[in-house]
Amino acid sequence: MNEQARWQAVLERDAQQDGRFYYGVVTTGVYCRPSCASRRPLRRNVRFFDTPAAAQADGMRPCKRCKPLQQRADSRTVERIEALCRHLEQHLDDAPNLDALAVRVHLSPFHLQRQFKAVLGLSPKQYVDALRLRALRQGLRDGAPVTRAIQDAGYGSSSRVYEKLATHLGMTPKQYRSGGRDVAISYASGDTSLGQVMIGATDRGLCFVQFADNELELIDRLRSEYPGAELAPMDAQHAPQFDDWMQALRRHLETGAPASVLPLDLRGTAFQMKVWNYLCRIPSGEVRAYAEVAEAIGHPRAVRAVASACAANRVALLVPCHRVIRGDGGLGGYKWGIERKRALLDQERAQRSGRSAKP
Ligand SMILES: [Zn+2]
Numbered sequence: 001m002n003e004q005a006r007w008q009a010v011l012e013r014d015a016q017q018d019g020r021f022y023y024g025v026v027t028t029g030v031y032c033r034p035s036c037a038s039r040r041p042l043r044r045n046v047r048f049f050d051t052p053a054a055a056q057a058d059g060m061r062p063c064k065r066c067k068p069l070q071q072r073a074d075s076r077t078v079e080r081i082e083a084l085c086r087h088l089e090q091h092l093d094d095a096p097n098l099d100a101l102a103v104r105v106h107l108s109p110f111h112l113q114r115q116f117k118a119v120l121g122l123s124p125k126q127y128v129d130a131l132r133l134r135a136l137r138q139g140l141r142d143g144a145p146v147t148r149a150i151q152d153a154g155y156g157s158s159s160r161v162y163e164k165l166a167t168h169l170g171m172t173p174k175q176y177r178s179g180g181r182d183v184a185i186s187y188a189s190g191d192t193s194l195g196q197v198m199i200g201a202t203d204r205g206l207c208f209v210q211f212a213d214n215e216l217e218l219i220d221r222l223r224s225e226y227p228g229a230e231l232a233p234m235d236a237q238h239a240p241q242f243d244d245w246m247q248a249l250r251r252h253l254e255t256g257a258p259a260s261v262l263p264l265d266l267r268g269t270a271f272q273m274k275v276w277n278y279l280c281r282i283p284s285g286e287v288r289a290y291a292e293v294a295e296a297i298g299h300p301r302a303v304r305a306v307a308s309a310c311a312a313n314r315v316a317l318l319v320p321c322h323r324v325i326r327g328d329g330g331l332g333g334y335k336w337g338i339e340r341k342r343a344l345l346d347q348e349r350a351q352r353s354g355r356s357a358k359p
Pocket of ligand 1: 031032033036037038063064065066067
């Protein structure tokens with residue numbers, strides 16, 4: 001689509017083109033979807049972008065009216081997807097078959113996959129994986145026998161499954177059940193703009209990511225989650241990997257870039273995932289009230305549940321719960337302390353005014 005056609009689409013507020021490109025207005029520094037209801041700018045002040053990321057990289061801010069960072073799904077689609085979630089939750093034993101699921105909700109497999117991702121931020125398969133892993137961890141913590149816990153969580157019983165689980169947990173299910181007995185966990189912590197972060201890893205993968213004010217507190221938490229493990233500071237051999245993680249994390253804190261290299265521990269319910277997914281789209285430096293979030297995800301009465309979904313968010317910095325405040329403008333709760341929440345918001349606002357001050 002050439003610029004002339006794009007401009008025509010903007011003039012016509014053509015909603016068909018939403019998501020295909022974005023336009024930014026250099027005089028205001030704001031970018032929009034083609035269908036935005038705001039006043040049409042002068043052609044000479046308009047720039048086109050293929051993605052929101054390209055617009056942001058050019059120093060543009062998302063429009064508050066058409067909210068170009070939020071993917072839209074109509075309420076009927078959301079209802080269908082939610083019904084599908086309930087179905088998946090009740091059938092953890094069945095491998096999710098996209099074609100069969102698509103028939104259930106009268107969508108093509110392609111559209112189902114896309115809509116599901118738009119609502120939950122995960123594919124149906126990833127959603128089932130997250131549910132199973134959550135059920136497995138819970139079962140193991142409750143002391144169920146390993147084979148039972150694996151079976152109850154909907155996994156098959158092949159040795160390949162066991163191997164795969166070991167990668168996700170960072171240790172075998174048996175070791176996880178025993179509080180990490182005899183597992184070597186190496187840890188390293190680093191300074192971020194928000195205090196210390198600690199990452200714990202085994203030879204198989206990550207098993208711990210947390211923030212606190214100081215290293216001692218973090219070691220305490222690591223020890224209480226894995227009382228049986230052998231804990232040791234990370235050696236030089238693993239340092240490059242740790243540096244990669246830290247780099248991804250710092251970049252995430254500074255620019256809001258996705259930290260996909262760090263695993264999100266998706267323990268949430270479908271509702272929590274929805275809240276988290278919405279939170280991920282709140283632009284850096286902006287805040288929403290709990291009630292606004294509840295409204296936006298289609299559960300306007302669920303303000304309290306939104307607040308507790310935020311509190312349950314273990315990796316708060318990877319999912320930006322600090323961008324949600326109480327309706328009266330107070331900062332509300334934040335798992336890692338009000339001061340850190342305030343610092344984070346101040347920092348984001350400062351970055352934003354720095355960006356928009358650029359010529
Ligand atoms: Zn707009």
